[in-house]
Amino acid sequence: MRQPVPKTMPVNRSGGSGQVFGDIYNDALPIFVHERVLEEVLEFSETEVSREIGGFLVGGFHEDGRRYVEVRHFLPAHDVRSRVASLTFTHETWATMTREVETKFPDEVVIGWHHTHPNFGVFLSGYDLFVQRNFFNQMWQIAMVVDPVRQEFGFFQWRGEEIVDCGFVCIVE
Numbered sequence: 014m015r016q017p018v019p020k021t022m023p024v025n026r027s028g029g030s031g032q033v034f035g036d037i038y039n040d041a042l043p044i045f046v047h048e049r050v051l052e053e054v055l056e057f058s059e060t061e062v063s064r065e066i067g068g069f070l071v072g073g074f075h076e077d078g079r080r081y082v083e084v085r086h087f088l089p090a091h092d093v094r095s096r097v098a099s100l101t102f103t104h105e106t107w108a109t110m111t112r113e114v115e116t117k118f119p120d121e122v123v124i125g126w127h128h129t130h131p132n133f134g135v136f137l138s139g140y141d142l143f144v145q146r147n148f149f150n151q152m153w154q155i156a157m158v159v160d161p162v163r164q165e166f167g168f169f170q171w172r173g174e175e176i177v178d179c180g181f182v183c184i185v186e
């Protein structure tokens with residue numbers, strides 16, 4: 014059963030206020046996304062509408078009190094193999110991302126990944142599930158899919174062995 018969470022969820026240490034989007038499972042790991050990061054991801058997604066592009070969500074998995082993840086930064090993926098309806102991260106993609114996180118955000122971790130589905134909707138394909146299971150298999154790692162043509166997006170998170178779509182809290186600073 015899905016239940017909307019109250020709009021007064023505990024918020025991050027930066028002390029902004031949060032707005033809930035979508036339904037969040039009662040016992041789900043809450044996902045907090047800074048509004049400026051969300052805007053950055055959506056703007057990046059709209060730069061290419063004829064094939065898939067992607068990137069990485071960077072931030073923290075916090076266990077102080079209630080557990081939650083907080084998305085604080087976005088890194089576009091480089092050296093990808095980009096097609097109309099598929100996206101492959103190459104060895105160079107991973108190497109560049111690892112280096113960028115180490116230099117730009119040394120105290121942060123990769124919370125998850127992002128990619129676009131231009132005009133075919135928000136879901137995880139079989140290959141997307143493969144990527145999630147193989148490269149983002151920590152229970153706190155998430156996926157974000159953006160359809161820049163239909164102007165829809167959504168988040169996905171682990172629920173046991175399954176990967177399910179989920180809501181999130183947007184932090185407005």
Ligand SMILES: [Zn+2]
Nearest residue numbers: 130137138141
């Ligand atoms: Zn996909």
